[in-house]
Amino acid sequence: MDLISALRRAAFTRPNLLLVVAPGATGPRLAMERFTREHGWSLADTAADADALVEIGELDEPLTAVAEVLWRQLPRPAVRLSLGDEVGVGEALARLPERLRSWRPTDEPSEEWPEPPMADRAPDRDGLRLDVLRVPLGPVLPYWPAGLRLVVDMQGDVVQFAEVELLGVTGRTRPYWTGETRSAARRLDAAARLLGVAGWTAMSTRCQILRDRLLAGGTGTFVATEVDRLARRVRRSPLLGAMLRGLAPLPGLGDAHERLSNWLAEVARASTADEAGPPVAELLNVLPDVVFGAELSVVRLIVASLDLDIAEITEPSHGGISHG
C-alpha cells in the first residue's frame, strides 16, 4: 500500500492544466504560462489529459457553460480553480498538487448526456452530397485566441463553411495590449502562438520567454538582439516557409509567413506601430471567407496568423456576429 501512495504522491507533482481564458484576461494568463514553464508543468491539449480546469478572468454565461462541459469531461482526480488577476497565480497553483492528492472519489452518479444524431449531408465541392460534421474550433484549444469560437462545417478535414461566435466579451472587458512595451510583447505572444500551431514548440517557448522578459522590464537591447536572432532563424527555416507561405494573403498584411516575419522584425527594431493592421472586427468579418475550402490544419494556422484579440471588441453587442 505504501508503494501505491508513493505512486499517487509522485503522480501529481506536475499537473497538466486546461485553460478557459476570458478575452482581455491576458495578464493572469501570462503569469500562469510563466509559472507552468518554470515549474515543468504542461498545458493540456485536451480535456482527457488535464488534471485541472483553470478559469482565467471573469467568465460570462457562455464561457461558464463551456467550462461546465469541460469540467464534466475531465477524468478524475481533477481540480477546478479560477484566477482573477496575476497576483495570486503562483500561490493558487502551488497548492494544486496537494489538492489533487487529497482528492477522494465520491459516489457521483454517472453523467447523463444527450445522444447526438448521425451526421447529415450537404453539397460538396466535387459536386457530390456528403456527410458534414459541425465542429466548434475554440474557445478552448491549444494556442487559440481567447473568447473566439469558429464553428466550421467539415467534409473530411476540409472546411466548407465557417461562422464566428464571440464569447466572454462583457462591459468590463478591456484590451491588455496597450502601450509601447506591451505592444511589442503582443507581437511575441502572437508569434509564440503561430509557431506553436506550426509545431515548432522550442521556438514558440523561446518567444514566450522573451515576451515575459520584455514585460518584466528587461533591458531593451538584450531582448532586441535575441529577437533579431530568432527572427533570422524563423525567416530562414525552409520547413516553416513551406508550412506558412501563401496562406491567407491579405492586402497590406501579406501572407502568414510575412506577418510572422514582420512581427518579429518590429520587435527587433523596437519600433512597434501602436495601431497595427486592421481592427479585429474587420479581420473577423473576412475570416469565414478566408478559411473556406481550407484543410483543418491550414485553418488553425490562418487563425493564429491573424493575431485576433477579441478583447478589442468592447461592445458586448458584437457578441453574436456571424457570417455566411
Add this chain to the structure above:
Amino acid sequence: MWEVIAFWVLAVLAVASGIAVFRVDSMARATFLLLASFLFVAGEMLVLELHYLGALTVLMMTAEMAIMAVFMIMFMMNPAGLEPMEMVHNKRGALVISVAVFVALTAAALVVPWPERAAPHPSDATHQLGEAIMRDKMLVMMVVGVGLFATMVAATLLATARGRYGEHAAPSRPEPSPHAHAHHHHAGGDR
C-alpha cells in the same frame, strides 16, 4: 505435430473472421475483420515456411485494407453501424451461393490428386522467385508494369474532377449554409 495444430487453428480463425465480416454492422469492423482473415492466411503461409509470401501478404493486405476502409467509410451509409441496418441484401440467396462456392472449392482442394513434389524443397524460395521474374517470367512482369501504368492513368482520369486546369474546372462554392435547416431532420432522403 505443432505445425498441424497451428495450421488448423489459423485455418479456423481465418474462416471465422471471414464469416464475421458479414455479421457486423460497422464498416470499420467489417474491413478490419477481413484484414484479420488475411493475416491468418499469411500465418498459414509462414507455417508452411513460405516466408516471403507470408510477409508479403501482411505487407500488401494491411495497406490495402486501410485504403479499403477509407473508401468504405467515405461511401457507405452509417459507416460505424450506430444505427441498426441490414448489411446484406437477398440474404438467403447470398448464403446459398457462398456456401456452395465454399464447399466446391474445399472439395476441389481435397479431391484433386495433387502431383507429388518432384524437385527437392528449394533452399531459398525468394531467390527462386527472383530468378523466375528476371528470367523466363520477364514478359509477365513487363505486361504487369504497363498494366499498372494504365491503372494509374485511368484511375486518375476517372477520379479527378479538376485536372490540370486547377480551380477553373472545379465546381464553385456551394451556397452558404444550405444545411442550417437540414440539421433538424437527421434522417436523410435515401436512408
Add this chain to the structure above:
Amino acid sequence: MAEPAPMWTVLVLPIVLGGLALFAASLNGVLTAVASGRRATLAEWAEPLRASARLLVRQRRTTFRADVVLRRVGIAGIVVAALLASVPTPLGGVAVADLPVGVVWFNAMEILLWALVWLTGWGGNSAFSLVGGYRFLAQALAYELPLMFALTAPPLAADSLRVGAIVQAQQDVWFALWMPLAFLVYLIGIVGVAFWGPLSPPAAADVAGGVTAELSGADRLVFLAGRYLMLAAGAAFAVPLFLGGGQGPLLPAWLWSLLKMAAVLAVLVWLRRFSLVRAERLMSWGWLVLLPVVLLQVLVVGVVVLLRG
C-alpha cells in the same frame, strides 16, 4: 542457414527496446526542459517515469458510443507491432529470429500501424481524433513507398533479405557511407511511422492531440509507449541495415549495437526541434522528391553490385 536463437532472447528484446524507448522519452523531456529555460536535472531525466505514474493513477475515459474494441486493438497493437518488428534486429550477433526475409518482415510489421493508428483515431467517435487518424494515412501514402525502396537497397548490396547476411556484407564499409540517400530516406520513413517530429500532425496540438485527443489513464500510457517503442524499433533496425550492426573496435558487439541504436534514436528525437510538415506538402515531396531520389539510389547500388560481381 541460421537457426532461431535461444528463447531467452524473447525476454531480452522487450527489456532492450523498452530501455531505448524510455531513453527516447527522457531525452524528449530534457530537450523540452532546456527549451523552457530549466536545467537538465535528474528529475527531468526521470520525468517519463513520473508521467507514467500519473497516467496509471488517473481515471480512464471512454467517449460516448466509442468503438471500444477497435480502439483497444489499435492501442495495444502498436506495442506488439513494435516488438515484432524488432524480431530480426540483432543485438551484437544475436537476434530473436534471423528470419530468411528479415527485411520484408520489418516492413510488414511497421506497416501494421496504418491500421492500428487509424483504428485508435476512429474508435473514439471524436472529430479531432478522427482527423488525426486520417492524417496518419495521408502521410503514410507519401512516405511508405520511399521507405520500402530504401529498405531494398541493403538487401540488394548483400544479395540477401536476411539481416545477418546484410551485417556481414558491411564488414569492409558500412552501407550508410555509400548509400547515404537510402539511409536518409529510411530515417524519414521511420519518423513517419512513429508520427514523430516534423511528421507528427496525426497527434499535433492543432487538433487537440489528434489520435490521442480522447485517451487518458492506462490507455494513453500504452499508446504513447507504443509510439516510443516504434521509434526505437526503427532506430534499432537502422543499425544492422546501414551502420554495420555490432561492428566496432574494443567494445563487445552487443554494446556497439546498443550505442549505435541509442545514437540513431537520439538523432530522431532531436528532430522535434523542426516545425511540422503539412500533409499536402509532404504528399508532393514524397512522390516527386523522395521517391525519385531513392530510386536513383537503388540504381546506383545496383550498378555497384554489377561492377563488383
Add this chain to the structure above:
Amino acid sequence: MGWYVPVMALAALGLALVGATYAIGLLVTVQRRPLVTPPFLAGGLPREHAVSRFHVRWYVVTLLFLAFDMEMVFMYPWAVVVAEVGVEAVVEMFTFLAVLLAGVVYVWREGGLRWT
C-alpha cells in the same frame, strides 16, 4: 515453422505486458469506473456522431499508391538476384520503374497530389 515459435512467444509477451499495464492501472487508480463523456470539442458538445462518412480528398493518391505498391512484389526478390542475373536485371527493373514514374508524373500534372 520453427522460426515463428519465438515470434509468437514475443507477441504473447507483448500482449501480457499491455495487460499488466492495465492491471496495474486498475490497482493504483483513484477511480476505477471509467468516465463516459462526449468527445472533446474545444468546450462544445457534438452536434452529430463523428464517425460519419469521412470524405478524404487524397483518394486519387490511394489509387496511385495501390498501383505502385504492386511493384514491391517484384522488388524484394529482384534485389537478391541482381548479382547473379547481371546487367539485364537492372535494365529490366528500371525500365519497369520508369514506366511507373511516368504514371506518377502524369498524376502530378493532373493535380492528383493536391487536395484543397
